[in-house]
Amino acid sequence: IIHICLLQVNDPFSIVEVNARMNLDIVIKKLRIFHYKHRRMPSYQEMCKIFGFSSKRSGFLLGEKLIKLGIAEKNSKGRLRLNRSLLPIPVLGTIRAGHPTDAEEQVIDEVTFDDYLVDRPEDSYLLKVSGDSMKDAGIFEDDVVVVDKKAKPRVGDIVVASIDNEFTLKYLQNENGKMCLVPANPKYHTIYPKDNLTIEGVVISSMRKYR
Secondary structure: OOEEOOEEEEEOOEEEEOOOOEEHHHHHHHHHHHHHHHOOOOOHHHHHHHHOOOOHHHHHHHHHHHHHOOOEEEOOOOOEEEOHHHOOEEEOOOOOOOOOOOOOOOOOEEEOHHHHHOOOHHHEEEEEOOOOOOHHHOOOOOOEEEEEOOOOOOOOOEEEEEEOOEEEEEEEEEEOOEEEEEOOOOOOOOEOOOOOEEEEEEEEEEEOOOO
């Protein structure tokens, strides 16, 4: 856990150091919610409102810390924006996975990975996959799945489940009125709960690096 220490300004004439320890995950979560709604980073004044600061100076110090951590950067006018590596990537068109077609490059849209992979950033988290029980669903070892912890699970969803106090990634199915977890690999067996089955989240997308 990384903590951010801020200086709190209580009035224009004095700066008082306070114990303003903030979990970085919470900071990023709130910034992502704001960016998702407004398509931009908050101003220093808006940061004060978001984080409950009494001084714009504290918002400025938080902004400087985000820059040092590589989360944000300043544009030519000194305003905060997302780091360039997090900016939208152009969508140049579609490509057939069947017969080849003539190539034509044309920007048809721009997306960020948050927009494309995550519907509700504030309710989502990532998990790295271990094992091959979901390979026939296109999820392989070392892939990263995006999990929505508040999505309502439905039969047929790929879910993160706690079954008899052990966690696993499987299809959620209903067999003869009994909920169970089904792998996407024939060498594994369907898992039926002995005591309890809790769905911790629904997988909404997955990612893989090839190089």
